[in-house]
Each structure stands twice: as C-alpha cells, then as structure tokens.
Amino acid sequence: MTDATPEIEVKREMTNWSTLIGHGKIQRWFNAALNNGRLAGSFLIVGSPGIGKRTVATLLARTLLCQKSDPQAMNPCGVCPSCQQVIAGTHPDVVRAKKPDGKSLIPLETLIGPPEARMQEGFCRDLRLRPSVGTRKVAILEDADFLNEEGANCLLKTLEEPPSGAVVILIGTSEQKQLPTIRSRCQILRLGPLSDSDAKELLRQHHQIEASDRDISAALEIAGGDIHVAARLLGGERDETRGAIESQISTPYPDPIALSRVITKAVDGAGKDASKRRAAMRDIFSICIQHYRRELRAEAMQGHGTDETLARLDRSVRAIREVDRSANQASLIECFATDIASATTGDRGEIG
Incomplete structure (x- = not known):
C-alpha cells in the first residue's frame, strides 16, 4: 500500500x-x-x-x-x-x-x-x-x-x-x-506498526469509527495495517461490498463476468472522482488479498497448498500495484476478473 x-x-x-x-x-x-x-x-x-x-x-x-x-x-x-x-x-x-x-x-x-x-x-x-x-x-x-x-x-x-x-x-x-x-x-x-490497541484507539478517536473490536481487527487485517483503508472498510457500504466480493471469489471457479460486475458496481459507487475510485479498487483488492491469505493458511493447516490459491493471491497484490500506476480502471477490472477465474498471476511484464 x-x-x-x-x-x-x-x-x-x-x-x-x-x-x-x-x-x-x-x-x-x-x-x-x-x-x-x-x-x-x-x-x-x-x-x-x-x-x-x-x-x-x-x-x-x-x-x-x-x-x-x-x-x-x-x-x-x-x-x-x-x-x-x-x-x-x-x-x-x-x-x-x-x-x-x-x-x-x-x-x-x-x-x-x-x-x-x-x-x-x-x-x-x-x-x-x-x-x-x-x-x-x-x-x-x-x-x-x-x-x-x-x-x-x-x-x-x-x-x-x-x-x-x-x-x-x-x-x-x-x-x-x-x-x-x-x-x-x-x-x-x-515508524513501526501500531499495536492492535493503538490502532483501535486511532480509528475510534481520530477517525470517529464506531465498531466492535472484532470488526476493527478484521478491517485492520484486510488493510494490512493501513489505517486509511481500515477506516474506509469499516463504513457501512463496505460490509456489503466485502460480502459480495467474497461470495464471488470463494468458489473454486469464479465467474469472471459476475466478479467484474460486482467490482465495477463498487467502484462506480465511489463516484466520479478518480482518487476515490482508485481507493475503492484498493479496498476491493485488499479484501481479495486477505481472503486468499486465509485460504493459504487453511490449506497449510490441512497439510497441502494449491498453486491456484497462490496465483490468485499474487494477482491481487499485482492489482494494487496497477492501481497505484494509474492503470485504466475498466481494463484492470476485466483482466483481474479473468485472471482470478483462470488462477493466473497476471504477470504481463512491467505493468505487474
């Protein structure tokens, strides 16, 4: 981030x-x-x-x-x-x-x-x-x-x-x-990472977040410690977005068209301001990163891992890099959904 x-x-x-x-x-x-x-x-x-x-x-x-x-x-x-x-x-x-x-x-x-x-x-x-x-x-x-x-x-x-x-x-x-x-x-x-208690205090006191410890901890995990992202994820509309995204990527073979529609709807909901649309995309890809990290941990506990999960995690990380490099949003969403469906990393050279 x-x-x-x-x-x-x-x-x-x-x-x-x-x-x-x-x-x-x-x-x-x-x-x-x-x-x-x-x-x-x-x-x-x-x-x-x-x-x-x-x-x-x-x-x-x-x-x-x-x-x-x-x-x-x-x-x-x-x-x-x-x-x-x-x-x-x-x-x-x-x-x-x-x-x-x-x-x-x-x-x-x-x-x-x-x-x-x-x-x-x-x-x-x-x-x-x-x-x-x-x-x-x-x-x-x-x-x-x-x-x-x-x-x-x-x-x-x-x-x-x-x-x-x-x-x-x-x-x-x-x-x-x-x-x-x-x-x-x-x-x-x-500046070292904030402790869990300090991060919660910062979100509650200075970002005026009203949420349970559990919800804040989940948002911080998704955000990878990024306080700005965690604050956005704790907004009411973000809960609905997270549920919609996870319902699409939780299946073994995600539907790229359906996933693309869900992401596009969430990004369009951020309005026309380019910076807010990029922030919405970062949030979505952060949700995906946390999801695939959880899957990798679960697979490791069961004594096996899959190349598909690792590739999808890598693709989600690459997607955030592409957002930060101002990639075309429509093309990025389409490519991301297709790569997640096919479980490829999306490595296309310099853009990734």
Whole structure:
C-alpha cells in the first residue's frame, strides 16, 4: 500500500506530541535531538500508510516554528499564529509538495519548476527563500515513493546542504523504495506498526469509527495495517461490498463476468472522482488479498497448498500495484476478473 492513498477526513486532530498515538519512541528521539542541539537537516520518515507520518512531520513543523514555546520544550502552544497556520496548511515558512492526483510520479515541475522557469518555482526554490516569520523553514515532501531518478537527483543538493536552519522531511512507506542517493543524505526515521490497541484507539478517536473490536481487527487485517483503508472498510457500504466480493471469489471457479460486475458496481459507487475510485479498487483488492491469505493458511493447516490459491493471491497484490500506476480502471477490472477465474498471476511484464 502506498502513501498515495487519498486522505480520510479526520474530525479530531492529534494536535500535540502528548496526543500522538503509538509513537512515543519517535517523540523521545526528537526531544533528545533538540535538547542536544543535534537535529539533522534532512529526514526520511517511513512506515505503513496511515500510521502518522504526516502527523509527525506537522508536529515537528509546529514545534520548530511556534512563536511562544521553545522547540526544546516539545510543546507547541497551538494558539499562536504560526501554530494555527501550520495546522491550516497556510504557514509561509512551511513548504509542502506531493504527487498530484492522476499522476503516477511526482513531476519534475513540482520540484524545480516548469522548463521555462527552472529553479524559479517549485519545492527546492521555495525552500531556499528567506523565512517570512522566524529564522527557520520546514519543507515536507509527501509521496517520496513516487520520485523517479531524475526527480530524486534534483533533491540531492537540497538534502545534502539545506539552507541554514531549514529542515527537509521526505515521507514514504519504505526506505527500500528510495534511491540509495536519497537514503544516504537523510536521517531515516522508521515508524513501526501500531499495536492492535493503538490502532483501535486511532480509528475510534481520530477517525470517529464506531465498531466492535472484532470488526476493527478484521478491517485492520484486510488493510494490512493501513489505517486509511481500515477506516474506509469499516463504513457501512463496505460490509456489503466485502460480502459480495467474497461470495464471488470463494468458489473454486469464479465467474469472471459476475466478479467484474460486482467490482465495477463498487467502484462506480465511489463516484466520479478518480482518487476515490482508485481507493475503492484498493479496498476491493485488499479484501481479495486477505481472503486468499486465509485460504493459504487453511490449506497449510490441512497439510497441502494449491498453486491456484497462490496465483490468485499474487494477482491481487499485482492489482494494487496497477492501481497505484494509474492503470485504466475498466481494463484492470476485466483482466483481474479473468485472471482470478483462470488462477493466473497476471504477470504481463512491467505493468505487474
């Protein structure tokens, strides 16, 4: 799963380090770095989707830019203009960039401006402007998993020599998805998976999910720990979708036409917005992944396994990759249903 997953509306924000759920180790690390005067200039924060990477980056920005509280106190006031602007996403000294919807990679223009205005616009240029309010700037680049080699190379000088007092934060799901040149220039911070109790607290308190422990645990298993996906799966309509999908794929020989219709109906139900349709497809393929994992475990308990189940699991994983690469949705659904019916992996070279 990738940090390209669309944001879920969160009604209650984690507004301070004391309300950050499940990442006390990261809080202590930043506290020690600030108090020892050893805060790095470039960070790569990695971890599974939805567990709080962007929240940590925003809290660090508030900590460094708060006009009332010393950064060493790790207690941004939350009421000064800087704190309010960071929360609202309007602070002039916080530079943010991410992969645009509908794009498979972060465009070069996002980083260094269009061809006719190279280094006169974009993430790298904005970071190097003089701070407007205080003495620091904070630059947050989301979706670092979607940097290509050319884009990553544009960042190297910025990461190696950030402006004085500036902090650059890259956010991704895995350090292995970053080029070695990026990793070598950043302090890597790994946000470990949330415990079951922390994940449930996060879903209930900050996503306003009302569900039983059992239902939340099932959603987390389907989502592979992705909090955003789990929150969507716990919506009322998703229960109906899960039942419809599982009824189709539970048979030894699924009907590709019927399966395709069920998936298409669920995706169409997400509306016309491309990001919401992609999210619906990820949810469907996540349901399939969990189903085939369960089948593999059951087969292993019985002392045998089938190549068909393994191929269908692999196909479901490939389908999510294809969603993240902005594959044509109608073609993807048709190919997926056909491959599941025939128990093939769907390996068609680079697209898979």
